[in-house]
Amino acid sequence: MRTMKSVVLFLLFIKFNLLGADISYSYHFNTYKPTELFYNGEGYFYDIPDNCTRILNSFAESAMNFTRCSILHARPVKLCRECVNDYVQFFDTYQKLLHTEINGTTCTFMYLSHDRFEVVLSYYNNIDAIWNKGNCNGCFNWSTEIPQVSNSTKKFINMFNETVDCIKSNYYPSMNDTEEVCQKCSQSYIQLDEYYKSLSSDSIGVDSICMDIVDSMNTTRSIWSKTLNCCKLRRHPEIIFLCVTGVISFLPLLFYFVVRYCGPIRDLPNVLKQSRFKQTILRSADGRIN
Template sequence: MFKFCVLFVIISIFVKLEANPENDDIYYSQSQVILRDNGIRYSSSYPSQCFEILKEFAENASNFTLCTILHARPITLCEKCIKDYVKFRDKYKELLVAVVNGTSCKSIFLSQDRLNAVQEYHDNILSVWDKGNCNDCYNWTLGIPSLKSTTIDFYRMSNDTKDCISKYNDPDNSEVCNKCMQIYEELDEFYKTLSSDSIGVDSVCMDIVDSMNATRSTWSKTLNCCNLRRTPEVVFLSCAGIISFLPILYYITVRYCGPIRDLPNVLKQSRFKQTILRGLSIESRSD
């Protein structure tokens, strides 16, 4: 009973404190102090044009981030988000070089504290674009992006391959592998030329890499078209094994089945043995 009374008193005091309008005045006055402090230190001394540039940069960063997330799977962000990327890039450059009434906007928002929020957000957002090698999809003449001829050729060949697979991939038609083999191999060989290494993950635009991986997966796993390549390989390996075994078979045949087995023993004796026998015969005659 005593514990219940104590708990009731504590709850009553807490309710009174929450309902007391004086507490709201205290919180409000504290908030006003913070706002006035921020106003004294920042708003009154910085040009409004810099804040407008920062606001536009934030909007561009938001749009670019949204676009990259929406086109993350399948990966088409390099193609679909190029306009948002250019706006994001250009507005950041403007923020770096803008000077209003002798005040640099860069000096206001960048590298002024340990958090360095503007720079951190810029670098983190840009890292997705750079990690995907998206700039490799384009030519950047005067900073304006245009698709490379190799990018256009790849997508043309990729679309031809997909159209061929769609055309012949019927339940009653098993000719899709034979019909589309040449087109697929041309696409695969062209993809290998896009990079100096055999993989290309570290240098080829990620849109192209993901598209090629999807096509290879469909070709090998879904359609099982790689089985057609295994038959010639089995024949080749079998022939190579037989040819390698022929010398061994020849020596075994000569050793155990050759005509030397039918010769008299005297003909099979070595020259060394014949020399010894001749020497012994000469000595016996001299005696």
């Protein structure tokens, strides 16, 4: 009887121990947050943390805002000045996505390097490439917390607006005469062109200048030379230059003819040339006589 009771108590002890182990295992399984996300082929076992989801939503919204702004200001190019706030927000949000860490896992791990699409990284690289391709950083002063339009950019924009206002106020398409606008706006245009050249650190003129300024200058040059045909004012100096160049190029030819036909003619002595064969015969004859 005692043996029977002992067996029953032993079995009950084992049962309660196993039950406690199951409860403990279930508790730890429900509260355990792994450092990596386990994928079961259809979805994640654990939901992505809310903080990472909020940052991702902010990243998507900032990418959408910059994309829309860049398209609307593609022509004439004002992308750098008009979309700088959207770009800064986009860049800052991406940095948060890279460095935010939750339970030992960064948000970057959840959204990057998991498949060949690389959607998040691709959007970042594309938008960053557009910004850098336009040298947009060159339009601003980045020493402050919020980027400010640089003094050189402000000066160019002011000079550009003055030139454009001068052309608009003096150009009358119905009269089909651009001489007046060319004369009145010549000084403004020349100053604008010279200042634009001074902004660049190379001979091409576009290496460190943001695209807003480059596009404004190219448009102004096209209007000035093609639409208004103001470059015709340079024709007289060019004709003088070409005439002087032609005269200078003709002087060596003239000098040659003078020396060749007008110089003193001298009689040159005739030079008698004897062949080696004749000289050999004469030497042989002289040897026989001697």
